[in-house]
Amino acid sequence: MGLTVIEAEYAGACYGVQRALNMADDTIKQAIPITSLGPLIHNPIVVAKYEQAGISIAEAVSDIKTKSVLVRSHGITPKVREQIDDAGLSVVDATCPYVLRAQKAAQRLGTEHDMLVIVGEKGHPEVDALEAYGMLSGTTVMVVSCADELPDTLSEVVGVVVQTTQTFDALEDVLEGIRERGSEADLAHTICRATRQRQEAASELSRRVDAMVVIGGRNSANTTRLAEICTSEGAKTFHIESWEELRPEWLEGCETVGVTAGASTPQYQIDEVVDTLRGF
Structure with a gap:
């Protein structure tokens, strides 16, 4: 009998991230040459896909060669916004509303x-x-x-x-x-609802499984916190970025494994991990 795999009730891409991805998709469809000021989201796999699709990344306004700039979901400082205005760049603002x-x-x-x-x-x-x-x-x-x-x-x-x-x-x-x-x-209560839902769902699931797999970029703060929550609940916890990292030996002796994902993780990445686990 294989592993029982349970997905957290709330997991994966939040509204703000999905909105940013949709805006990036629109620029690609419209063939707008654009540069993301820093990684759009904290998910290296997704960011790499957008780079391949033509959205370049610059770490400073002075490095931007296109006439349009994509503002990352994490937002920018007033000084950087002023630099963008001074440079006369067209702005696609993907800053999360929260x-x-x-x-x-x-x-x-x-x-x-x-x-x-x-x-x-x-x-x-x-x-x-x-x-x-x-x-x-x-x-x-x-x-x-x-x-x-x-x-x-x-x-x-x-x-x-x-x-x-x-x-x-x-x-x-x-x-x-x-x-x-x-x-x-x-x-000011500024922790967003999606964060709370994902943290509570991960905590609850961790208490009733043998192990937890947390999916998301290692540079993602919210994913790291999910992993910390799962560990604190006593579950054997593995933070991965891709299904390719999974190893059957990690779960030896486990009957149930829970899966959650950070707010920068799209559903297809969750599905890949769940399918892989069910094949163990």
Whole structure:
């Protein structure tokens, strides 16, 4: 008898990612020469396919050779947007609407408070943009992933905005840290619904299977967090980017395996993994 393979109730490409992919597809269909400013999404396999289809990638506005630019789903800083305008480029803006909402919240909270805390992964493009929007008014902005990274002294009221793909546990840890320092948090709830659904579904499934396979780019923050959640629930967990990485020996002694996928993973990649597992 083979493995019983169970897919998480919520997994794979979220609205924001699917919207970005659809916009990229439209530019290809219209034969518009365009350059993506950074990888469109954090999925190397998908990004490579779009490169083969003609969407080149540039890491800086000054490197763009086409007349049109595709803004990645993670968004860009105000400075980069200004550079695009100055260069006279036509813009296809694939910034996730939930990321845009978080950017507006960061700008608002930065204006209203002396201190803004961003709960997120420092150096992630989405967080870089949130940080930049928060700093527009000159307020003090800090990026933390846990309460231990907070300074000992905070302002009386602290604005808090959250990377859209963060875990609720990380957010609650930081909020508790703010309270312990005698401060009040003015929180913008910017973790998106799709993130919450995927995290809760992965957590629930992990508790009733022997192993979990998590599909998505290793450079994907939300996929990495899904893998961490599965591991924390006690499931033997494997983070892969493609079905080709799967090995039968990983699952020796396992009767049930769960499958989930990050928000940058299209359904066809999930199907490939499920079909491969069912063949073991």
